[in-house]
Amino acid sequence: DTVIELREQTPLRLGIEQAALSTNQHYEITWDLDGTVWEDATQPELVLSPSQIQKGRHRISVHLRDTTELVKNDPQGLLTSHQSWEVVKSFCSGRLSGTVTDGRTNAKLRQIPITLLPGGAIITSDDSGKFSCQDIGCGLYTIQIHAVGYAPFSRQISVVDAQTTTLPLVLQPASDAFYITGTVVGLVPQCTITASGTHTAQTTTDETGRFTLGPLPSGEYRLVPAAPEYGFFPSQRILTLKDHDITQIRFAAIRQSPATKKK
Incomplete structure (x- = not known):
């Protein structure tokens, strides 16, 4: 097995060798982490954010099974390719996501800059008011928002390894x-x-x-x-x-x- 050391804030790309794929066949692709299947991973390439897995040593495997008419009824199928990687994560990191809304109207607020302290990283809400950030080092942070027409916002949060901290951020109009x-x-x-x-x-x-x-x-x-x-x-x-x-x-x-x- 290939051993890969994850790097902070750097996505890892893993994939099936193109030589194992044929344009004339149909395949079922399964990825698993330490024996547990990734339900939403069905493509020949897997892009892994370090914050998706816990600190430690893991085994990631991909299984390619032929599902063409000739073999799809075979209980075993036809396993045409199998590959594993040993992945080592030596640091702690998590994810942050949420939505910014107006406290009076409940409207979603777009293009709101959200500052993460310490560090000063800035996350901006999208057109639906949503925001997200991958691969944040574990620990305590303070979120600050200074938006025109709204009272200053500050909140302390905790980022945990391999988990998503979900934050509904409600901004109050300055007059309210x-x-x-x-x-x-x-x-x-x-x-x-x-x-x-x-x-x-x-x-x-x-x-x-x-x-x-x-x-x-x-x-x-x-x-x-x-x-x-x-x-x-x-x-x-x-x-x-x-x-x-x-x-x-x-x-x-x-x-x-x-x-x-x-x-």
């Missing part, structure tokens, strides 16, 4: 977008603040305990802080966003003792 800001006191590390109601959003506090949620459309929201080993006062806040931002929200984090947790 509001923010909720506040502070968690008590030296709790990275408290999670979740907003539910008219819209759902989540963020974490920074090193000083401050947090920002938004942009959010007008409506009713329930804010809940959470962190392992901590309770909070108040345990939640019910807010109404209308006409302006809401600032100076305050939660106090209280370290829970084992006796407190049993209660």
Whole structure:
């Protein structure tokens, strides 16, 4: 078997030798990865993105079976060609996809530049608002969007090996977008603040305990802080966003003792 070392952000092309194909015959072509058939791979050539497979060593095989009238009823068929490659992926990479929509009209937004940080890679939505990106190194990233007529958008995402992270990105028109800001006191590390109601959003506090949620459309929201080993006062806040931002929200984090947790 041929051993191939995958390279980052470089598609791999594998194919059946043309000498094995005849214009006078019909063929059934099957590709498999480590023994599992690729249902949508039926062509003589396979183009493989590194982000489609997990980090490690794999075997990719192609099977060419003659399905002409003379042999198609043979239980074994006529296997005219079989080839395997050993493929090694020494790095971790995944994929990103989603759709950008207007938060007021639900219209799909075209030609919206989406910045991926760190790195500064820019992905642009197509005419149907969709976007995708292959072979992104695994880890945590921040997506940022600055589009004319819309409030700035920022969201943290996680890219996982051989998986697609799907993101519905909703941009709020600048006139309809509001923010909720506040502070968690008590030296709790990275408290999670979740907003539910008219819209759902989540963020974490920074090193000083401050947090920002938004942009959010007008409506009713329930804010809940959470962190392992901590309770909070108040345990939640019910807010109404209308006409302006809401600032100076305050939660106090209280370290829970084992006796407190049993209660």
